[in-house]
Amino acid sequence: MSLLAAAGLWGPPGLLLTFALHPALCLRPAPTSGPPHRDYCVLGAGPAGLQMAYFLQRAGRDYAVFERAPRPGSFFTRYPRHRKLISINKRHTGKANAEFNLRHDWNSLLSHDPRLLFRHYSSAYFPDAGDMVRYLDDFADRLGLHVLYNTTIAHVTLNKDRQAWNGHYFILTDQMGHAHRCSVLLVATGLSVPNQVDFPGSEYTEGYESVSVDPKDFEGQNVLILGRGNSAFETAENILGVTNFIHMLSRSRVRLSWATHYVGDLRAINNGLLDTYQLKSLDGLLESDLTDLAIVKDREGKFRVTLKFFLEEGNQSADAITLPQDDNDNFAMRVAYDRVIRCLGWNFDFSIFDKSLRLSSGGEFSKKYPLVKASYESKGSRGLFVLGTASHSVDYRKSAGGFIHGFRYTARAIHRLLEHRHHGVAWPSTEHPVSQLTSSIIRRINEASGLYQMFGVLADVVLLKENATAFEYLEELPVQMLAQLETITGRRARHGLFVINMEYGRNFSGPDKDVFFHDRSVGHTEDAWQSNFLHPVIYYYRHLPTEQEVRFRPADWALPRPTAIHHIVEDFLTDWTAPVGHILPLRRFLENCLDTDLRSFYAESCFLFALTHQKLPPFCQQGYLRTQGLVGTESLRRHGAERRFPQDYATVGRRREDRAQGPEGGPLAPGPPLLQPHDSNKEEL
DSSP: OOHHHHHHHHSSHHHHHHHHHHHHHTSSOOOSSSSOEEEEEEEOOSHHHHHHHHHHHHTTOOEEEEOSSSSSOGGGGTOSTTOBOOSOBOOOOSOOOHHHHGGGBSSOOOOSOGGGOGGGTOOOSSOBHHHHHHHHHHHHHHTTOOEETTOOEEEEEEEEOTTSTTSEEEEEEETTSOEEEEEEEEEOOOOOEEOOOOOTTGGGOEETTTSOOOGGGGTTOEEEEEOOSHHHHHHHHHHTTTSSEEEEEESSOOOBHHHHOOTTSBOGGGTHHHHHHHTTSSOEEEEOOGGGEEEEEOTTSOEEEEEHHHHTTOOOOGGGSOOHHHHOTTOTTOSOBSEEEEOOOEEOOOTTBOGGGOOOOSSSGGGTSOOBOTTSBBSSSTTEEEOGGGGGGGSTTTSSTTSHHHHHHHHHHHHHHHHHHHHOOOOOEEEEEGGGHHHHHHHHHHHOHHHHHTTTTEEEEEEEOGGGSEEEEEEEEEGGGGGGHHHHHSOOOOSOEEEEEEEOOTTSOSTTOOTTOTTOOOOOGGGGGGOOSSEEEEEEESSOOOHHHHHTOOTTOSSOOOSEEEEOOOOTTSOOOOIIIIIHHHHHHHHHHHTSOOOOOOHHHHHHHHHHOSSOOHHIIIIITTTOOOOOOHHHHHHHHHTTOOHHHHHHHHHHHHHTBOTTSOBOOOOSOSSSSSOOOOOOO
């Protein structure tokens, strides 16, 4: 029927079209009027926002990224102030495996395009921040990500609606007053508010975000730096050669990343001041709580440090205020300073979020980071997820979740969680026969970058099938979500599971640890549980742990107490492929847990097992007995004769061997197999 004919029966043509499209319109409940709707809104086009946008786009989801600047990565256009990144760009590893190489590439985002690897953008081991801006620009452009630039979100609130995925929509209002509505909000705005400590005289400090980066401006000056992180030492490194001296003041001792194994602590590239301090070249480090101090300005415009309670004794002029050196002429900070620079890190910007979202509890730690669960979802608002640097509260001072080489994997984990929750897509997995269990684990611990970088936070999970004949392999699940595995992944853990985690030794990391002690390396397999350096740990559970078991796990344990546990001994090359030192102990552990034999066998051995054992090894069950053939051999004929098998067995075996000889005694192609229709006689080890 033509549209014109239909018009005579149904009225205006538009009415028929409306009825035809009605099912499609009902797929996503939305009123006919109101702000434009998207399933996913991403705030911020930095590395985390772009990484999530990539996953959403590949899955064909409805999304938009809101970015206040005219291009992505606006943070890196100004920071770090001295332009050198401390994320390594290791371009050569001697390996061709792309996944392995990501272990030592701390700047690339995940994508299917090999051109979008950071090594194509800089040859420097510690790249310039401008290279990161250029990289992120290309990442968004080449992948065609949907980013709304020059769009500043000024306010975010909730609008309750029973039809919404999470019982409410998120309403985003931009600088023009335009509203945008979304079902899921993904916050990737980073940490952008300078951390400030309020104490008397704090108004005299210059902030890291605005202080001059020209060393000439500090020539011949006495400088006091407040803070002891990478921004403080980066600032000191820039002016170390032109100042009279630099003093650095913080509330606690300096934390060196090579001692704590936390990439956010002080990196060696910036620690020149430690040399000049310990080698007594005027510079120095001091510890004190800033809230106990005060800074006063004398008549010459110099800054002096005093104690806060001296100011509280009365309203005195600056010159009359008591200084510590008045009572103790050996006071360390008795000198006057020309500049005081504040380098105290960054906090999350809560200002645009309505209180109804409950992103902060008001506690000290929650001033820096939003309150999130182990799934990176807000504790106060279902459907609001925090990505990137701002999500680092989950693994603060433990792993790399606050940095690109860590949060590119946590973003993928969040996306997989959302795919199952809202689209019914189960967590990706691969299924294998149990005979491949050892090799599957060995491959992942030697190649996987997500496990390696997010140690103790993301882990692989092996779900055993009934009777342990096969298994499903799930990659990079948040370990603190283990009890909720079935709910968040759509997979079933009914017959036991293994968890593969990467861990440092429990007493090897800390600011007060001597990580260079003589016997730090463990080399014997029987001492593997004492390994200090990063190494794989395999946990076996007969049943999925409960939420209570996860919550009340032993102190310093990444997971609840398992049925059995196995440490693979640390390796200097981080290459866990030694047949005797690594693979054999792992295989025996798995065999003990499963009460089975995981070795690989030649088909002849499988044949002998079939004749002499009630229970065959899985390798033979899944290979030889499933149409894998076996050609008669002299050893089998002898074996048959020794076992007094029927005469036709030995005769057939001999006859086939004779037939395999040509007239001159040369070999011919083998005839049909003795027991099975295929002609392969040996399985691969």
